Amino acid sequence: MEVKSPTFSRLDKAQFFKTLNKRVNDYFKEKNIEKTGNWKLHLKTIIMFTLFFVPFFVIFFVKVPTLVYVLASIVIGIGMAGVGMNVMHDGNHGSYSSKTWLNKIMGGSIYILAGNVYNWQVQHNVLHHTYTNIPGHDEDLDAGRVIRFTKEATWYKFHAFQHYYSIFLYGLLTINWCLTTDFKQMGGYLKRKLSYGSAPNPTNLWTGLVISKIVYFGFWIVLPLLFSVASWWVILLGFFAMHYTAGMILSVVFQLAHITEDTINPHPNDDNEIENTWAIHQLLTTVNFAPKNCIVNWYTGGLNHQVEHHLFPNISHIHYGKIAEFVKQTAAECDLPYFEYQTMRSAVVAHFKHLKDLGQKPQLA
Secondary structure, eight states: OOOOOOEEOOOOTTOHHHHHHHHHHHHHHHHTOOSSOOHHHHHHHHHHHHHHHHHHHHHHHSOOOHHHHHHHHHHHHHHHHHHIIIIIHHHHTTOSOSOHHHHHHHHGGGGGGTOOHHHHIIIIIIIIHHSTTOTTTOGGGOBTBTOOOSTTSOOOGGGGGHHHHHHHHHTTHHHHIIIIIHHHHHHHHHHTTOOSSSOOOHHHHHHHHHHHHHHHHIIIIIHHHHTTOSOHHHHHHHHHHHHHHHHHHHHHHHHHTTOSSSSOOOOOOTTSEESSOHHHHHHHHOOEEOTTOHHHHHHTTTTTSHHHHHHOTTSOGGGHHHHHHHHHHHHHHTTOOOOEESSHHHHHHHHHHHHHHHTSOGGGO
């Protein structure tokens, strides 16, 4: 039986989003600046791609010890996550540039990160951004049986230890993308006829997915093997180290923004409607962290300003620091919550504490 997507209430007596949207639009008009990226984002793009590719070409053309090979692969993983959070993410939201073709190119960088544009746009832009933290609709809450992210998920005895072992599983995120997730998602999304934009062509999508995977594994594994860059096991170890590093970074950033004791997992009522408007729903299901940490803010592509990103996904992350001032002000005036952890450490502690709580046997929790 197909699950019908819920709708959101349209009742906003405080006029929260209308007021906020006007303030944000007025800011860009008064400053006469674009809502998309600028030279700061372009410079960051160069840096992230440099981190991603330069170490690869170094170990490809220069014989290095195994330890150096693995360390270089870890740096590649850091660059891989950086490209994903700063370049690919803005590109697929249409916020990297005012030029559509440039957004497509930057969004397409997901193919060199082991992902797929169609899958990512449906899973992230459509499902996650629309139905944030709603069980059964936001796939970011679904970790299978192994991790329990919500009270609605089935509890197993091993969940009592999930706050210990989950961090080790987080690193498997991107390697799952390239091996299994993309194929499962594409099959499921096409069956449900989901899309972001024009209707998808199944033949083209499946063909593109298979070809992109062949090219991906050919570049990262087959080529190094053919040119005897290192022993086969060193090449595979490096590939795993790259993915594990990127997966760990991306997973932690993703989870800190939505899986804490502050956020809620709302359910639709008997009329299949969520109690709040979409914008207020975002405030209740999203958390910022380390907003004043310039390193975290720069490297994560502003994803530590997750509240602002969810309210204005089509505005580039380089503007979130300023937009946050308007969101805080408007939320306070409307007597609405604005969840924020001042440090990265406090957000990490809150996340794993929440995992510990969710890992308790339900009747004892």
